[in-house]
Amino acid sequence: MIQHLIASVTPRPLFKLFTTYTNPWWRAAGYTVDGKFVPVESGRTVTDLPVRQTYYWPKDDGKPATKGPSMLMASYDDGTDIGFWDGLRPRRHQTWQARRQVAELVKNPYLGASKQQSNSEWDKYVAPTPMVEEVARQLATIHGLNYTPKVREAAFRDWGDDPFGGGWNSWNIGVKSWEVKQNIIQPFGTDRSLYICGEAYSDAQGWVEGALETADMVLEKFGIRAYPKNG
């Protein structure tokens, strides 16, 4: 019974790839309005290439990087586009049993300038060289440039990897989500004090609201109401 409830959703990967540079080269890909050049410096670019979304990462003070060391969230991807990157990285679900980090399975890690900073957090998520080369190609395309400058460091994370299995979940087709959502809260009934809640089995999958909604449902089992029903 509990297996049936747990299997009523499908975990979905979410993918992020970060790249750093000596300078914010993307400024040069700006445009001219009324004879005045407007640099690209904040926000994001969206494309139908597998890179999907590129975010121009601000400095620590929240302002756009205008010179010096700078960073992109080069790709923020979900859905079917993640499959594009799958061929450029270690297969999923190899790490849990082997008790290894994904980075340890990357055959061709992109070392860039990070050679001087081994054991940094970046190294734990080092990106494969073919992935960095491909993202550079797509970044040049979406910015209308022939090439982009050398990447200093690159790190990727995919929440489809172990132990997460997914960054968010979706109800399987045909599942009566409104019933599963209630039944999974205390799957063995009042006989056993086992409770399951979280975004996965909620009406707001993919959002913190879903986690809060179902946490509230657990609290209600104890007669506690965290927020008014219609409030």
Ligand SMILES: Cc1cc2nc3c(=O)[nH]c(=O)nc-3n(C[C@H](O)[C@H](O)[C@H](O)COP(=O)(O)OP(=O)(O)OC[C@H]3O[C@@H](n4cnc5c(N)ncnc54)[C@H](O)[C@@H]3O)c2cc1C
């Ligand atoms: C990349 C990304 C971006 C997101 N962006 C947004 C956003 O902008 N806005 C938004 O609202 N939501 C966003 N979300 C979704 C949001 O983070 C989740 O919906 C929310 O965190 C789910 O909460 P949860 O309590 O259900 O699960 P989690 O937050 O996943 O909590 C589960 C906890 O259980 C722990 N755990 C797992 N297995 C074990 C075990 N065996 N023993 C002990 N502990 C264990 C985990 O370490 C984790 O701390 C994003 C998610 C991702 C991955």
